[in-house]
Amino acid sequence: MDYKKITETPSNYDHLEQMDTTSILTNMNKEDQKVAEAVALAIPQITKLVDELAVRFLKGGRLFYIGAGTSGRLGILDASEIPPTYGMSHTRVIGLIAGGDVAIRKSVEHAEDDTQLAWKDLMAYDINENDVVVGIAASGTTPYVIGGILDARANGLITAGITNNPGSPLAVEADIPIEMNVGPEFVTGSTRMKSGTSQKLVLNMISTALMIKIGRVKGNKMVNMQLSNNKLVDRGTRYVSEGLGVDYDKAKELLEKYGSVKKALEEES
Template identity: 80%
Template sequence: MPYKKITETPSNHDNLEQLDTLSILAKMNEEDQKIADAVALVVPEVTKLVDALTERFLRGGRLFYIGAGTSGRLGILDASEIPPTFGMPHDRVIGLIAGGDIAIRKAVEYAEDDTEQAWKDLLAYDIDANDTVIGIAASGTTPYVLGGINDAKDNGLLTAGITNNPGSPLAEAADIGIAVDVGPEFVTGSTRMKSGTSQKLVLNMISTALMIKIGRVKGNKMVNMQLSNNKLVDRGTRYVMEGLGIDYSRAEELLKKHGSVKAALEAGR
């Protein structure tokens, strides 16, 4: 018996074009409030993934996200924020999207329908058994993602699938299936909405927990963040002030001399 494709079921709301602005927004917010509860239900699966991923990451493995459309863009977004936030090299968490970089801004027709391209994209990074591949697809049926996950699994990599359809091919194919059932979208089938938001939450959980577990956070501070603009220098200076109990100017001097909050704290003790 085929699974129920929840992401394509009719919206709980109808005649949207007849609603006034306040009603549209209130009803969207009503639907959005269901997302965090749906994510809470998959925390055990996310925990299993983070623990297995951390082991491989500490052995030098990398984390790859693969996706198409909104899902692919969310993976790239998460990956791109790891270096400035946690000071990690750009080649440790990598996002790949069907259609290549041009698809980040513009849809590439039929790119997601190629079952072999994701593995070709991964092979360009000299993929190995310490790496982890997470496929992201609201539908759980995207050929680019499914093909990549199946090939990665066949080659001994750890695989996970983030989807919004429990029982979907992606949820079943991956070693760890993370199926977030957010229910029907406000606009029927528009998975850039609730489904996309739930994926962003799960990606935040995975990458942030990973960074904490490998020591890129101290207390609750981003002590390895890149000092790439004045805002971040100011933030880092205040972290050093707090950590060492010194004034702003001395903290800023230490930070700029040693290049990171972590190094400044160690030098100042």
């Protein structure tokens, strides 16, 4: 396929080893400032994905992220934060990485080169037409991701592809391509930098917007968060206090009675 692999193009900077620390950090920051602008251009496609997700989620569907290396780890990170933040079951947003859980911490050789492995990983979850599969690959060429997207589409699932190479195979094969041209990396080819940052921003947008649309946020508060530590109990108490106009002690009493911010607000309003 004839397209320019931007993620592999030479850095805008050279002789990095000769820079002093301030220059290294300043130039990295200059490059990072390009990321939000690139993400902004992708909002129409992100919107389409979130709307498709919301419809399917309300039917019991799930969101699956598939990726390798940094991209896979970012998907797992986003998925793992949904239960404590929004009180959703860990079975609703799921991150899968080439090579399995061991690859979260250590590289698993050649796992990303298997075009059939992602679908095998997905099939372990009895995947169905209400589910949505989002492939993440800065290069847009990762076989694990592309194979998973092709198989998901062949089985009637909606798919999306998050990539930093417009026109890449992933962008072509996914139903909803989310393409962010952040330009060459500060360290040539090091896609854990700007590319990874752009992916993190988009994943935040996807999952947060989805949780808002399916009713897991009230006003601007995370009313379904798990009260799993003292910090979150304190936060929940303050939410109840503000929502009901009662003092802190009364709010804490109500939170303990109902077990969640949402129930306390609904029952006492």
